[in-house]
Amino acid sequence: MSRPRPPSSHKRPSEERPALSERSAPSKGGGREGGKGAGKNAGKNAVKGLLLWGVHPVLSALGNERRRCHRLLATAEVLAAHGPEIARLGRLRPLPQPETAGRADLDALCPPGAVHQGIVLMAEPLPDTDVADLVAAAEGRDQAVVMVLDQVTDPHNVGAILRSSAAFGALGLIMPDRNAPDETGTLAKSASGALERLPLVRAINLVRALEELKTAGFWIAGLAGEATQTLAEARLSGRIALVMGSEGEGLRRLTREHCDHLVKLPQSDLVESLNVSNAAAVALYELVRR
Structure with a gap:
């Protein structure tokens, strides 16, 4: 069974979130995931905004024009393997220049136990959808x-x-x-x-x-x-x-x-x-x- 088709609807515009300010990578000692309310009562080195990690999540975020990206860090090995794809995505829209980082630095950025696969992206949450x-x-x-x-x-x-x-x-x-x-x-x-x-x-x-x-x-x-x-x-x-x-x-x-x-x-x-x-x-x- 199926319901009768309703009259046409209009798409509501999504509000853009404020930009994330430029930040340096935190020192070793464990990172934060970010997200709504992240950074409250955090130290000066804590990650604020949203932290994404892993090859598929990060490359997909770089390719999503609705995702505002601010800082990309990866190991030399990951950049060698995925650099061409990152460069291709960067020709489609403005993206942060990749920075080379060691695995220990990425471990410090991410929550304990996170499988970052050698790549991390600092970004903003996606705009609201309804x-x-x-x-x-x-x-x-x-x-x-x-x-x-x-x-x-x-x-x-x-x-x-x-x-x-x-x-x-x-x-x-x-x-x-x-x-x-x-x-x-x-x-x-x-x-x-x-x-x-x-x-x-x-x-x-x-x-x-x-x-x-x-x-x-x-x-x-x-x-x-x-x-x-x-x-x-x-x-x-x-x-x-x-x-x-x-x-x-x-x-x-x-x-x-x-x-x-x-x-x-x-x-x-x-x-x-x-x-x-x-x-x-x-x-x-x-x-x-x-």
Whole structure:
């Protein structure tokens, strides 16, 4: 079943964030991830703004014209391997000149345990995106998928879901402004570049966001273990918003009440449940394979 196509919507302009001032690399002693509110009560050497690391996240950020980049540091080996691609991206838009750094310096910049792969980028968070942007992207399309997360708080899970959503052609991902991870290097690394390609909407009111999607012709399908039919049995078509809750609590009551359908994934009795990011990948495949 599919909802009737709604009247056309207009895209809302995004506000640009203020520029990040020029900073020197911090001395050894452990870095910060940055993100919203980063740098508060920090020492003079702390990283402020957003710190991205890893080959795929950094190269994807350099290629994203919406991402404002300020400082790029990499080892000599990484610059030798990826210098031509960095130079190509630099011909497309103004980018910081790459600086050679040792691995110990990059270790000091990044949070403990971060796998930076020899490359780090100081940048700003992406400009805000809203539901209207996703609705505009769906115009003219009979089939469309939007992923919605209800209080999924682990940045590794959100990053993995971003990656799967991009891989299976979703228009974007919506999650609450609160009880959800900030835009950080950890989330970006888990997304492996998808953060730069897939719109991420932070909704102040998730229920209102679902209602906006309904008005735009989307059916709201919530994934719930107690559902009586599987996603395949529901035979959903048209514009679909797939809603997933946290692994512990599942969908909240209000979120559940605003779903048109509650569906589940079939699974054996050998395991209690799937990790939310794995479940998202399976559900997305089921939706787009038709």
